[in-house]
Amino acid sequence: MNGAIPVLRGRVQAGAPLAPFTWFRVGGPAEWLVRPADEQDLVALLAGLPAGMPLTVLGAASNLIIRDGGLPGVVVRLGGAFGGVVVEADGLVAGAAALDVTVAQHAAAAGLAGLEFLSGIPGSIGGAVAMNAGAYGAEVKDVLDWAEVATAGGIRRLPAADFAFAYRHAALPPGGIVTRARFRAAPGDAAAIAARMAEIRAAREATQPVRARTGGSTFKNPPGHKAWELIDAAGCRGLRQGAAQVSEKHCNFLLNTGGATAAELESLGEAVRSRVLAHGGVQLDWEIKRLGLPA
Structure with a gap:
């Protein structure tokens, strides 16, 4: 045991700096930073944590301010084992650590349409599902078939309906962490898909400070307002x-x-x-x- 942390095959680090992971480049350290080796390691972590131990999942850390005193308890960061993307005939399956833009690029390369909007969202798939991320007229709820969620009891595959999606919100099982998701897409015209992604990239670069230390959209759009x-x-x-x-x-x-x-x-x-x-x-x-x- 590392204090209260179960023995894992992945990496466990005490007092780990978190600012370098965040897009803002600010914030204090994690009491414990855990990088599970794979899904089984993640389940073992969740099953072995003492009751009441704070747990935070860090994805691409794009839409996040970590306060200067840092994060108590365990911070989970999913790495390479959770980053795979598998293309299928009518969609694709992506690991939680895969970047949204990478998933959009895989779909485009396979001639699959409907996921271009992901190229305009600066984050990872786990976070996109957990907050029903959206941009350019579409959101995750429009294209999600299912997502797999790690809990202390194991990995559960949940249909999109179980997440009760709302604007920038999804209901995950208590203490659950998204590990994989499947997105629907349809065969489309490769040139049209590429053009749409180029349009999104150009719109972002023209209107947003994409090369600055920022955190994306700060506030939600109130009903009827921008x-x-x-x-x-x-x-x-x-x-x-x-x-x-x-x-x-x-x-x-x-x-x-x-x-x-x-x-x-x-x-x-x-x-x-x-x-x-x-x-x-x-x-x-x-x-x-x-x-x-x-x-």
């Missing part, structure tokens, strides 16, 4: 707090301009929410997850 328009109207474009800044290019993105703390990013986000509420009477809800302890 979050960026509300933020812009409230005078928040370019607003700064320390080294954290609201992007000038797309004001629903926060930036770490260099040396920002998680506290500065979160505080800036809260300032934006306050200004939007005061100006337009609309409550913005965070889309970015904020996890862990303050410094």
Whole structure:
């Protein structure tokens, strides 16, 4: 045992820095960082954890602020064994660690249409299922057949209906971790698929700060509104707090301009929410997850 961690075949590390994994490049360490060797190792971890031990799953860590005091308990990061993509005649099966854009590229290479939107989502498949990720007019719920979820009792394959998908939300079994998912796709025209993906890439690069230290869309779009328009109207474009800044290019993105703390990013986000509420009477809800302890 490593303290309270069961013996595993994968890698277990105490006090591991997490900031390098996150797109914002901020945040404190994990009390325990665990990289399971495979699905069986992951199930053994879940089955062997003491009751009440905090558990966090880290995917591509794109849509995430880890607070400066770090994450207590166990942080799970799924690696290569969970990154495979298998193309089938009418869809594909992807591991939770596969990047969304990689899955879109595999589908395109096989002449399968309907998954192009994944190329516009900066994350991994496990996170995409867990939050019903979407972009460019489609979301995971539109194309998911099933997903496999690891629990303390083993691996369960659940049909899409069991996730009770809503906007940026999925209901997973308590303590469950997505390990694989199957997506429907249909044979399509290779040139049209390539053109659609090029269009998405160009739209992202033209409108979003894709090369900056950012976390993707900060706030959910409230019903009947676009979050960026509300933020812009409230005078928040370019607003700064320390080294954290609201992007000038797309004001629903926060930036770490260099040396920002998680506290500065979160505080800036809260300032934006306050200004939007005061100006337009609309409550913005965070889309970015904020996890862990303050410094």
